[in-house]
Amino acid sequence: MAVVVPVHDEQELLARCLTSLTAAVGAAERAGVRVEVVTVLDACTDRSAAIADGFDVTVVEVSAARVGAARRAGVAEALRLLDPVDLGDVWIANTDADSAVPANWLTHQLTLMRAGSDVVLGTVRPDFADLAPAHAAYWRATHHRGRPPGNTHGANLGVRGSVYRAAGGFTEVPEHEDVRLVEAARALGAVVTASDVAEVLTSGRVEGRTPGGYAAFVRATAAQFA
Template structure:
């Protein structure tokens, strides 16, 4: 891969809709990932935007407490009821307009997901090596789905470099490439797939990495028909 501008800032976007049971753990893991990145790359700042999308539970209180403890965490309240619109709103708020978008990395995960401590460091390393987008892998929490369904998931998913999966819970993109294709579409499902299709069609360098692996909720009562929970239910 040929060179791209080095990443100077990472904007993590986390949509949340009634996730008070899991949001705290998500933010704990993101704080650890920001710490690792900033220790390894002091030139690279990182921040998180939690997008509260019509929450009616305790998610707002959890996000506010996290923001009060850590200045790198910000909170945005919207009422879209749509993950694609929530992701887009979070990205727009996080990007602002002051930076060169070629030097900003948008890292996407979900409020029910736990990323590894090296998550941001590895994404930035791949971006600095020439990637415009990075696709990680996920697996459902085995405690949620049980051993048979978890084994079925594993049998159907490649978790190595070059995998063919797209997960909004584990995805990163250079802001310039993101803006060039119009960002996330306001879709209730598959907004992540649509974004990656646009990136590839536009000639962006998309890297599928097995090193970036996250654990996400394995609940079977989905928030959106046709989404991740429905897939798990049908395994």
């Protein structure tokens, strides 16, 4: 199993991300699954590298300043480490450096994979500490457990290795590389499952590391409560 985390100047939140991943990886390994975590430092100028060095992860450095390129490099390295005989048996889980995954994140995706899913679209929720109280209340009122909307978020996305390869992998673009991958997978007839069982906590900031992405969604919604 591969886990890929792109990082661009995330010294404030990276330790939280990697700490949460440590727990999720531990749960998967106790279930007998080998996991390779690759952290991709993309044009970082802060202390992200030093923070990543404190965790049991493989670190790759690139200077693309494009999240698609960072994810692609991370997947390539993870697959090299796993050296899979059959990509159909490999699962690639993706999250972001400003996010924290639950302990069942990997085991839940593996359960769905074994049930026949090729792509898992997990839900994310913003850190309510970053939102105005009215905004947090609005989020709770409009998001209902058990009814995942099926949106594509790179912070909570899993894909079977063979489908990833057939779909062309992540494209080296500044944003929406996750959406492009899922669209390509759907075009191939991949089985896509939406789930909110292992929801990921992500930053509620309104200025993200890409022009669009989740921060743009939060920013658009937050304008109602300014």
